[in-house]
Amino acid sequence: MAQIFPAWTNRLPLMVIAVLLIIASSVAGFFWYYGSPRYTDVGYRPKQPQPYSHKLHAGDLGIDCRYCHSDVEKSPNANIPPTQTCMNCHTLIKADSDKLLAVRSSWANKTPLEWVRVHELPDYAYFDHSVHLSAGVGCVSCHGNVAEMEEVTQMEPLSMSWCLDCHRNPEPNLRPADQITNMTWVPSEEDKIKAHQMMLTKKIDPPVDCSGCHR
Amino acid sequence: MSSSTEHIEEPLIKGNPSFGKITSVISRISEKKAPRMWYVAISITSSLAALMFVSIGYLVWEGVGIWGLNNPVGWGWAIINFVFWVGIGHAGTLISAILFLLRQKWRTSINRFAEAMTLFAVMCALVFPGIHVGRIWIAYYMFPLPNQMDMWPNFRSPLLWDVFAVGTYFTVSLMFWYVGLIPDLATLRDRATTKLRKFVLGILAVGWHGGNRQWKHYELAYLILAGISTPLVLSVHSVVSTDFAVSIVPGWHTTIFPPYFVAGAIFSGFAMVMTLSIIVRKLFALEDYITLRHLERINKIMLLTGMMVGYAYSIEFFIAWYSGNIYEAFTFINRATGPYAWGYWIMITCNVVVPQMFWFKKLRNSIPVMFVISILINVGMWFERFVIVVSSLANDFLPAAWDYYSPTFWDISTFVGSFGLFLTLFLLFIRFAPIIAMSEVKGVLPEADPHHHAQDHDHKEPNDGH
Numbered sequence: 001m002a003q004i005f006p007a008w009t010n011r012l013p014l015m016v017i018a019v020l021l022i023i024a025s026s027v028a029g030f031f032w033y034y035g036s037p038r039y040t041d042v043g044y045r046p047k048q049p050q051p052y053s054h055k056l057h058a059g060d061l062g063i064d065c066r067y068c069h070s071d072v073e074k075s076p077n078a079n080i081p082p083t084q085t086c087m088n089c090h091t092l093i094k095a096d097s098d099k100l101l102a103v104r105s106s107w108a109n110k111t112p113l114e115w116v117r118v119h120e121l122p123d124y125a126y127f128d129h130s131v132h133l134s135a136g137v138g139c140v141s142c143h144g145n146v147a148e149m150e151e152v153t154q155m156e157p158l159s160m161s162w163c164l165d166c167h168r169n170p171e172p173n174l175r176p177a178d179q180i181t182n183m184t185w186v187p188s189e190e191d192k193i194k195a196h197q198m199m200l201t202k203k204i205d206p207p208v209d210c211s212g213c214h215r
Numbered sequence: 216m217s218s219s220t221e222h223i224e225e226p227l228i229k230g231n232p233s234f235g236k237i238t239s240v241i242s243r244i245s246e247k248k249a250p251r252m253w254y255v256a257i258s259i260t261s262s263l264a265a266l267m268f269v270s271i272g273y274l275v276w277e278g279v280g281i282w283g284l285n286n287p288v289g290w291g292w293a294i295i296n297f298v299f300w301v302g303i304g305h306a307g308t309l310i311s312a313i314l315f316l317l318r319q320k321w322r323t324s325i326n327r328f329a330e331a332m333t334l335f336a337v338m339c340a341l342v343f344p345g346i347h348v349g350r351i352w353i354a355y356y357m358f359p360l361p362n363q364m365d366m367w368p369n370f371r372s373p374l375l376w377d378v379f380a381v382g383t384y385f386t387v388s389l390m391f392w393y394v395g396l397i398p399d400l401a402t403l404r405d406r407a408t409t410k411l412r413k414f415v416l417g418i419l420a421v422g423w424h425g426g427n428r429q430w431k432h433y434e435l436a437y438l439i440l441a442g443i444s445t446p447l448v449l450s451v452h453s454v455v456s457t458d459f460a461v462s463i464v465p466g467w468h469t470t471i472f473p474p475y476f477v478a479g480a481i482f483s484g485f486a487m488v489m490t491l492s493i494i495v496r497k498l499f500a501l502e503d504y505i506t507l508r509h510l511e512r513i514n515k516i517m518l519l520t521g522m523m524v525g526y527a528y529s530i531e532f533f534i535a536w537y538s539g540n541i542y543e544a545f546t547f548i549n550r551a552t553g554p555y556a557w558g559y560w561i562m563i564t565c566n567v568v569v570p571q572m573f574w575f576k577k578l579r580n581s582i583p584v585m586f587v588i589s590i591l592i593n594v595g596m597w598f599e600r601f602v603i604v605v606s607s608l609a610n611d612f613l614p615a616a617w618d619y620y621s622p623t624f625w626d627i628s629t630f631v632g633s634f635g636l637f638l639t640l641f642l643l644f645i646r647f648a649p650i651i652a653m654s655e656v657k658g659v660l661p662e663a664d665p666h667h668h669a670q671d672h673d674h675k676e677p678n679d680g681h
Contacts, residue, residue, distance in 0.1 A: 004417055013421065028360050036363035161365035 037157035044154040046116040050102040051151075058183075059147035065139055065181040076128040080115050083107050118152050119143065125160075126215045135204050136174040136195070140183045141166070147183040163213070167206035174198050227321055227659050230503040234657050237504075241399075241653050242406055244499050249646055252498070260638040267632020270625050271346050279349050281625045288608045288620040293347035294458075295600040296630050299483070300340035300637075301381060301455055302476075302596060305448060306484025307333025308388055311395070312444035315437075321512055323655040324505050327399075328495065328645070329488045330392040335640040336487070337385045339633045344377065346629075373457040380454035384447050391440045397423050397433070399649040452480040459603065466546035466607035469534065475527035482520035482566070483596035489513050489589035493582060495645060504651050507580055514579045517592065521570035524599075528567065546607055554619055555606040558598050565595025 033039060057063050066072060068081040083106045090100055106113045119142070121127050132142075139146065144155025156162060166173055174195040179185045187195070198204065207213070232240070274281060284291045307330040314322040348354055357378045359367050368375045401423035404416035423429060453473035460472040489510065496505040535547040550559045569591050572578045579585070605620050644650070661667050 004413060005422070010422065032361045032363075038363065157363070159363040161363050164365050 037159040038162075041154055041159075042157055044118060045151050046118060048116055048151070049113050050115075051099065054146045054149045054152055065146075072129045073133050074130055076130060078129045083113055118154055119158060121158060125213050127213070133180055135170070135202060135206075136177065136180070136198055137166075137170070138173070138175050138180050138182065138185065140185075141173045145183045164208060167208050167212075170204055170206055171195050171199055174204070226661065227324065227506070227508065228504055228656060229506050232503065232660075234660070234662070237653055237656055237660075238402055238406075240501075240504075241649050241651050241656075242403055244645070244650060245403065245647050246406065250498075253642060253646060257639060257642045260635045260642060263632050263635020264639045265632075265635070266628050267342075267636055270629040270632055271342070273625065274346055274629070275351055279347065281623060283620060283622040283626050285618045285620060287611065287616050287618050288605055290604050290608060291620060292622055292626040292630055293343045295597065295604050296633060297340050297343035297347075298455055298476075298600045298604075299597050300336045300343070300633065302452060302480035302483045302600075303487045303593070304333040304336035304340060304384070304388075304484065305452060305477070305480035306488045307331070307336075308384070308391070308444045308448045309481055309484065310488070311391055312441040313448060315441045316445060320659045321509055323652055323659050324509050325488060325492055325513075326655070327392075327395065327648075327652045328491065328641075328650050329484075330388065330395065331644045331648070331650075332487060332491060332641065333388050333484075334385070334392060335637050335644070336484075337381065337388065338640065339637045341381060341385070342633060342636070344374075344381075373454065373461045376454045377458060380451045384451045387440065387444050387447055391437075391444055394433070394436055394440060395652060395655075396648065397421060398425065398654040399652060401425065402653060403649060448481075449477055452476040459607075464607050464611055465540070465542040466531075466550070466603065469531065471527055471530055471534070475524070475531075478520050478523035478527065479566075479596060479599060482517060482524055483593055485513050485517050485520065486589040486592035486596070489517070489585060490593070491641065493586045493589075495650060499645075499650070501651065504656065507582075510582070510585060511579050514573045514585055517589070518570050518573040521566055521592070525567035528563065542612060546610070549610050550602055550606045553606065553610060555602060555609070558602050559606070562595050562598040562602055565591045566599060569595070 058065060068085050069078045070081070070085075072078040083103060086100075086103050087107050090103060094100060102113065142156055142158070144153070146152060172195070175182075175185060175187065175191065176194065228237075282291055282293070307326075310322050310329045311326045314326075345351065345354060356366075357368060357375070368378075397420060400416055401420040404413060404420045407413040407416055453476065456472035456476035459467035460469060462468060492505050492510070492513075496502055532547050535543040538544075550556070569588055572584065572588060609620050610617050657663060
């Protein structure tokens with residue numbers, strides 16, 4: 001019988017298996033990498049209705065985060081400040097600046113500025129700022145160094161596995177209460193021992209079961 | 216090879232065909248034009264299969280609410296059908312693996328299509344857990360894929376064990392079936408007259424030329440696959456049974472479940488092999504190859520496994536009483552006398568009473584009797600799963616939550632449609648593949664025995680694939 005298949009076809013089954021394996025792992029790898037919030041969400045920097053520099057206010061001027069986000073230690077939500085908070089200063093400072101037109105018109109018309117939310121968790125994930133702060137997690141751990149940002153940008157993926165990384169091992173992210181808003185704090189050896197003691201004294205045991213966050 | 220008693224017994228293959236005759240009789244089935252009956256049959260079965268796909272389409276569109284599921288009975292026909300089809304899928308591997316290791320030569324006439332039947336039954340089975348999840352588009356969650364949620368399947372759940380048990384079973388059965396097919400596909404390839412047939416069969420036969428080295432490797436591979444498959448025959452339905460046994464529902468939470476399910480699976484699988492082999496041997500005049508001797512042995516296995524199932528039914532009752540657990544006791548009394556008693560007694564009649572007819576040699580050798588009994592057994596085995604799933608769920612711990620379960624049109628259409636899928640695949644198989652393992656059947660002929668001294672030495676070499 002005449003041969004209808006050339007010799008290289010002997011290797012075809014192995015090649016097909018290899019290609020299928022490569023395709024399958026590529027598809028899984030593609031979604032694992034490009035489907036992850038680490039790729040899709042980190043770097044999110046929406047345009048805000050009023051240019052506002054955290055670098056100027058929180059960094060150069062050194063205003064504490066809690067001056068504006070005043071409820072963050074008491075409430076699940078770190079509140080966005082009302083226009084009144086801006087006007088505490090801006091009735092006197094740069095009161096005529098063109099750059100603050102939107103703030104003044106909001107103040108005059110009693111209509112809030114519609115800030116665009118940067119760090120958005122899905123509705124099915126329960127998150128409480130106050131609990132995290134009282135445990136000793138600093139702002140910078142989740143929001144990055146906001147005091148260096150002209151425009152606020154999402155620095156961390158806020159994905160479920162990212163949450164769980166800390167919930168499973170919170171100790172490296174704990175700091176003394178007076179350093180909560182410090183963006184550049186670096187723990188000393190002593191602080192690391194203190195963090196370990198905080199784990200014990202505050203009985204820090206973050207939930208890792210489903211209903212911890214999906215209530 | 217064959218023992219001396221083999222010569223005294225009636226030969227496995229009747230009519231003393233030559234090797235060449237076996238090749239031509241079996242090959243011709245897939246080479247000549249299909250009989251008109253085949254077209255009639257496949258148009259009916261593929262319409263039924265289409266009905267199943269329509270039902271599934273509507274299910275995806277509308278959700279599992281179209282089924283008869285209600286509040287206590289959250290597992291209905293989908294699970295019943297899954298267990299039913301997986302059970303049927305057990306005979307193939309049992310015949311091909313365990314009977315191979317036990318050197319039961321009579322398996323050669325029926326193993327090919329029993330294995331094919333296994334594959335098709337497992338395909339039908341896999342449809343049901345696939346569609347019953349509700350949101351089919353995220354069914355990939357059943358597999359351990361890396362994801363940003365750090366979320367993995369729950370390895371403590373028997374439902375996940377199912378995914379792997381049935382998946383492994385399907386893969387190994389497919390490999391076993393295919394490896395067994397290679398020499399016969401090469402035979403078909405060498406007989407092929409059209410270019411297309413040569414090409415397709417050439418690919419499928421993966422360069423088989425029947426040389427000594429190839430046979431050596433082939434037989435070793437077949438033996439290894441038989442070794443891998445053997446524990447699977449026992450493990451798959453054991454794992455399926457843990458879907459129930461690991462829960463705490465009365466009537467499910469029993470240690471007897473794994474062996475009880477395996478016996479039932481082999482019982483129903485052999486019944487399906489019987490039904491199909493009676494049809495096939497009649498349709499293609501293969502009475503010399505699938506002889507009464509084969510069928511009688513299948514009947515004996517059904518008698519044995521049927522009694523094992525009957526034993527399990529009675530032990531369940533005994534344990535319900537012996538445990539002193541009122542919920543367990545109630546469940547079993549409720550099965551026999553409660554709202555689903557009709558199902559229970561269909562099960563007992565078909566699975567325990569009817570197979571007792573096989574004690575009589577006359578009935579064991581009567582084709583119409585065994586045909587009817589084989590169908591009744593599968594009816595009974597379907598009702599076994601119905602009784603287990605529905606009666607335990609409908610009447611569990613809390614009487615206030617009890618409800619009566621009845622299926623809807625879509626439950627029935629999906630199930631009936633799955634028979635369409637099964638039979639369509641089977642019809643395609645008998646049309647296009649060698650339905651009897653030619654090379655293996657040649658191996659059990661008296662001429663294949665090296666000690667055989669027949670006058671007629673014109674036959675070809677026993678293991679010649681051509």
